[in-house]
Amino acid sequence: MATYLARRLGQALFILLGITLVTYLLLFLLPADPVRQIAGRSATPEVVESIRRQLGLDLPLWQQYLRYLGRLLTGDLGRSYAQKTEVTTLILSRxxxxxxxxxxxxxxxxxxxxxxxxxxxxxxxxxxxxxxxxxxxxxxxxxxxxxxxxxxxxxxxxxxxxxxxxxxxxxxxxxxxxxxxxxxxxxxxxxxxxxxxxxxxxxxxxxxxxxxxxxxxxxxxxxxxxxxxxxxxxxxxxxxxxxxxxxxxxxxxxxxxxxxxxxxxxxLVDIPVIVGVTAVAACFIVLGNLMADIAAPFVDPRIKRR
CATH class of the missing domain: 1.10.3720.10 (MetI-like)
Structure with a gap:
C-alpha cells in the first residue's frame, strides 16, 4: 500500500508541475498587460517600468516561473497584483x-x-x-x-x-x-x-x-x-x-x-491569483482521484493494489 501511495503521489506532483507550467504559459500569451492594469492609464512609462521591476515581470519567463515554483514549495502562492494581499490569504478566506x-x-x-x-x-x-x-x-x-x-x-x-x-x-x-x-x-x-x-x-x-x-x-x-x-x-x-x-x-x-x-x-489579469487558484484546484482534483483510487479496492475486492 505504501508503494502504491508513493507512486500515485509522484504522479500527482508531476501532473501539478505540468498544470502550473501550462497555466503560466497561457497567461503570458494574453495580450493584456497586468502592469498597465495596476498602474492605470495615466501612469508614466517610468512608473510602469518601476512596477514591472518590483513585481519581477522584467525577468525572462523561465526565471519568473522558477521563482514561482520556489515560493510554491514553501506554501507561498504570491501576492495579488490588484488586491495587494497574499494569494494564500485570499483563497483561505473563500x-x-x-x-x-x-x-x-x-x-x-x-x-x-x-x-x-x-x-x-x-x-x-x-x-x-x-x-x-x-x-x-x-x-x-x-x-x-x-x-x-x-x-x-x-x-x-x-x-x-x-x-x-x-x-x-x-x-x-x-x-x-x-x-x-x-x-x-x-x-x-x-x-x-x-x-x-x-x-x-x-x-x-x-x-x-x-x-x-x-x-x-x-x-x-x-x-x-x-x-x-x-x-x-x-x-x-x-x-x-x-x-x-x-x-x-x-x-x-x-x-x-x-x-x-x-x-x-x-x-483584472491578476496572474498570481489565477495561477494560485489553478494550483489549488489541481491539488483537489488529484486528491479526489487519489481518494477514489484508494476507495475502489474496498468497494470491489477484485481490484488489486499493485
Whole structure:
C-alpha cells in the first residue's frame, strides 16, 4: 500500500508541475498587460517600468516561473497584483464557502442521481425508464444560470422559503447546491443506469436470481456495489471541479467562493491569483482521484493494489 501511495503521489506532483507550467504559459500569451492594469492609464512609462521591476515581470519567463515554483514549495502562492494581499490569504478566506457549496452540491447529486439511476435500470425499456432519462437529459442540458434564476424566482421571490442570496446559514446553501446538484444528478443518473445495466447482464446476477434472491437484494447488494466504481471516480472529479469554483452559480446567488475570486482575477489579469487558484484546484482534483483510487479496492475486492 505504501508503494502504491508513493507512486500515485509522484504522479500527482508531476501532473501539478505540468498544470502550473501550462497555466503560466497561457497567461503570458494574453495580450493584456497586468502592469498597465495596476498602474492605470495615466501612469508614466517610468512608473510602469518601476512596477514591472518590483513585481519581477522584467525577468525572462523561465526565471519568473522558477521563482514561482520556489515560493510554491514553501506554501507561498504570491501576492495579488490588484488586491495587494497574499494569494494564500485570499483563497483561505473563500475556502469555507467553497467547501460548503461543494459538499452540498455533491450530496444533492448523489441523492438525486443514484436512486433515479437504479430505478431506471430496474425498469429498463419501460415508460418510467424513458421518462427518467429524458428528465436527466433535460437537467444536464439546462444552463446553470437559467436554473438558478428560476429557483430564485419560485422559492425565494414567490414563496419566500429561502433568502435571495448571501452566505452564512443552511438556508443560503439550499438553492445554490440544488442548482449544481440538478445538473450533476442528471449525469449520475445516466452513469448509474449504464453501469447497473452492464452489471445486471453478468452471469453471477443470473445465478443469484436462480438461487431465489429478491429483486431488491439483487439491485442493491449484488448489482449496485459492483456498479459503484465509475460513480466513485466521478465523485473524485467533482471534488476538484467544485473546488475550482462554480462561477455562474456563485454570481447568481452572491456566494463568496473561489469562483467569484478567480472571476475577479481574470477581469483584472491578476496572474498570481489565477495561477494560485489553478494550483489549488489541481491539488483537489488529484486528491479526489487519489481518494477514489484508494476507495475502489474496498468497494470491489477484485481490484488489486499493485
Amino acid at each position: 475556502l469555507p464557502a467553497t467547501l460548503q457549496l461543494m459538499a452540498g452540491a455533491i450530496a444533492v447529486e448523489l441523492l438525486i442521481g443514484l436512486p433515479l439511476g437504479v430505478l431506471a435500470a430496474a425498469k429498463r425499456g419501460r415508460p418510467v425508464d424513458r421518462a427518467l432519462m429524458v428528465a436527466s437529459l433535460t437537467a444536464v442540458s439546462a444552463p446553470q444560470f437559467v436554473v438558478g434564476i428560476l429557483l430564485l424566482y419560485v422559492f425565494a421571490v414567490q414563496l419566500g422559503w429561502f433568502p435571495i442570496g448571501g452566505y452564512g446559514s443552511f438556508s443560503h446553501l439550499v438553492l445554490p447546491a440544488l442548482t449544481l446538484g440538478l445538473l450533476g444528478g442528471g449525469w449520475y443518473a445516466r452513469m448509474t443506469r449504464s453501469a447497473m445495466l452492464d452489471v445486471l447482464r453478468q452471469d453471477y446476477i443470473t445465478t443469484a436470481r436462480a438461487k431465489g434472491a429478491g429483486s431488491a437484494r439483487i439491485l442493491l447488494v449484488h448489482a449496485f456495489r459492483n456498479a459503484a466504481l465509475p460513480i466513485i471516480a466521478m465523485i473524485g472529479l467533482d471534488i476538484g471541479i467544485f473546488m475550482s469554483g462554480a462561477v455562474v452559480v456563485e454570481s447568481v446567488f452572491g456566494w463568496p467562493g473561489i469562483g467569484q475570486l478567480v472571476w475577479q482575477a481574470i477581469q
